[in-house]
Structure formats: structure tokens, C-alpha cells
Amino acid sequence: MNALTVYLVIAAVLFSLGLFGVLMRRNLIAMLISLELMLNGASINFMAFNRFLAPEPAVGQIVTLFIMGLAAAEAAIGLSIILTLFRRLRSINIERARRLGG
Amino acid sequence: MTADFFTLGFAHTAFWILVGIVFAGAGIAVFPRNIIYNILGLVLCLAGVAGLYVYLGSLFLGLMQLLIYVGAICVAIVFAIMLSRPLHLEMPKRKMPKMVLGGFSVGIFLVSIVAVLWKTAWQAAPERSTDWSITTIGHMLLTRYSLVFELISLVLLVAIIGAILTAGFSRRLTS
Numbered sequence: 001m002n003a004l005t006v007y008l009v010i011a012a013v014l015f016s017l018g019l020f021g022v023l024m025r026r027n028l029i030a031m032l033i034s035l036e037l038m039l040n041g042a043s044i045n046f047m048a049f050n051r052f053l054a055p056e057p058a059v060g061q062i063v064t065l066f067i068m069g070l071a072a073a074e075a076a077i078g079l080s081i082i083l084t085l086f087r088r089l090r091s092i093n094i095e096r097a098r099r100l101g102g
Numbered sequence: 103m104t105a106d107f108f109t110l111g112f113a114h115t116a117f118w119i120l121v122g123i124v125f126a127g128a129g130i131a132v133f134p135r136n137i138i139y140n141i142l143g144l145v146l147c148l149a150g151v152a153g154l155y156v157y158l159g160s161l162f163l164g165l166m167q168l169l170i171y172v173g174a175i176c177v178a179i180v181f182a183i184m185l186s187r188p189l190h191l192e193m194p195k196r197k198m199p200k201m202v203l204g205g206f207s208v209g210i211f212l213v214s215i216v217a218v219l220w221k222t223a224w225q226a227a228p229e230r231s232t233d234w235s236i237t238t239i240g241h242m243l244l245t246r247y248s249l250v251f252e253l254i255s256l257v258l259l260v261a262i263i264g265a266i267l268t269a270g271f272s273r274r275l276t277s
């Protein structure tokens with residue numbers, strides 16, 4: 001429980017599950033959800049290194065706060081793009097959005 | 103001594119239950135086809151990650167995780183779920199080759215990264231300060247990391263204005 005490796009393995013598994021979701025799902029919102037899982041895996045990594053190794057233990061928390069802010073911005077932009085895409089194509093399936101490519 | 107042992111055992115058990123909650127939530131967030139289950143699994147997983155932050159020593163970040171992720175981002179995603187296909191329709195089947203290929207590549211990634219972090223002998227920094235209170239975070243945000251702080255606020259502002267532009271005005275412009 002009090003080992004760095006345990007937290008790193010948890011973060012790696014979380015990241016891999018998110019990656020699997022991004023690769024598998026065709027629903028855009030589901031892909032966004034998987035992306036949040038990947039961001040959380042990265043945050044756990046930062047917090048674990050912050051707790052066990054870092055010379056200044058406050059820096060990891062600051063990085064994690066920045067990740068949260070970026071995730072909020074990403075969610076806002078992603079959801080608005082999905083909304084516009086749904087108005088144009090009447091669907092949020094990623095395969096239907098193929099015609100966006102030139 | 104025994105009381106100490108009991109407290110420690112309780113903390114261990116609670117930690118592994120927490121890890122189970124995180125993995126179960128992540129599994130629910132990725133595997134079911136129904137998007138409602140996905141978002142509920144994401145909420146479960148993010149709450150578990152907040153608990154992990156408390157175990158890592160930062161109650162503040164656990165609270166921020168609950169506030170920002172569970173309270174704001176998940177609710178925003180729930181608003182967008184109405185765009186998904188109706189739940190009573192039958193789901194099309196998954197393509198098996200795609201599943202196998204995706205699982206294979208993710209497996210390679212996971213095995214390699216776990217092997218790397220198993221092989222590495224992590225070394226702590228020679229001098230570690232022990233101060234990681236909220237006060238220190240605030241001081242560092244306003245002194246050394248002030249540029250990044252301002253940049254994040256700018257990015258958030260631009261993102262919100264962009265979201266309003268893409269989602270709000272396009273209807274008026276197109277119809």
C-alpha cells in the first residue's frame with residue numbers, strides 16, 4: 001500500500017483501459033469518457049511521484065490541478081464540437097464523421 | 103500495539119477496496135454499450151481516484167477532484183448524452199477483429215510500461231522538503247508558477263468562448 005510501484009501500476013491499468021476505450025468505441029461521447037480515464041491515470045502518476053520521490057512535494061499537486069483545468073477546457077470544447085457535429089450529421093457515430101475529411 | 107495493528111489492517115483493507123472501486127468503475131465506463139452505464143461508471147471511478155488522492159496525502163486534491171470532475175465535467179457530459187442513440191434500439195454487434203486488434207495493442211502497451219516500472223530502481227531526491235500544505239501550493243501558484251497559472255486561465259477563457267461560438271451561434275448562422 002505504501003509503495004510507489006502499486007500506485008504506478010494502478011495508473012498504468014487505468015490509462016490502458018482508457019486507451020482501449022478510445023480505440024474501441026465509435027460513440028464520440030464514450031470516447032470522451034475514455035479520454036477522462038486516461039487523464040486520471042496521468043494525474044495519479046504525478047501524485048505518486050510527488051508523494052514518494054519529488055524534492056518539493058507541492059509541485060505534483062500543482063501539476064494535477066493544471067491537468068484538471070485542462071480537462072475542463074477539453075470537455076467544454078469537445079462537447080460543443082459533438083453538439084455541432086450532431087446538428088450537421090444527425091449522429092455522433094465517429095464513422096459517420098468520415099466525410100469531414102476532405 | 104494491537105489497536106495500532108487493527109487500524110493499519112483497516113487502512114490496508116480500505117485501500118484495496120478503493121482500488122477495486124476504481125477498476126470496477128473504469129470497466130463499467132469502457133465496456134458496456136449503453137452510454138448511461140458508461141457515465142455512471144466514470145463517476146464511480148473518479149470518486150475512487152479522489153479516495154486514492156486522500157491516501158496519497160492530499161485531502162485538498164481529493165476534494166478538487168470531486169468538485170471539478172464529478173461535479174462539473176460528468177454533469178456536462180450527462181447533458182450531452184441526449185444526443186446518443188435511443189436506448190431502446192438494438193445495438194449493432196461489435197466487430198471481433200477490431201476488438202482483438204485493439205486489445206492486443208493495449209496489452210502490448212500495458213505489459214511494456216509495467217515491465218519498465220518494475221525494472222526501474224526509483225530513487226528519492228537527496229533532499230526532500232516535507233511541506234505540502236495548501237498554503238505552499240498557493241504561494242507557489244502565485245510566485246514560481248504564476249505564468250502557467252495565467253496561461254491556464256487564458257486557455258479556459260478561450261475554450262469557453264470557443265464552445266459558445268461552435269455550439270451556440272452555429273444554429274443561428276446555418277438555419
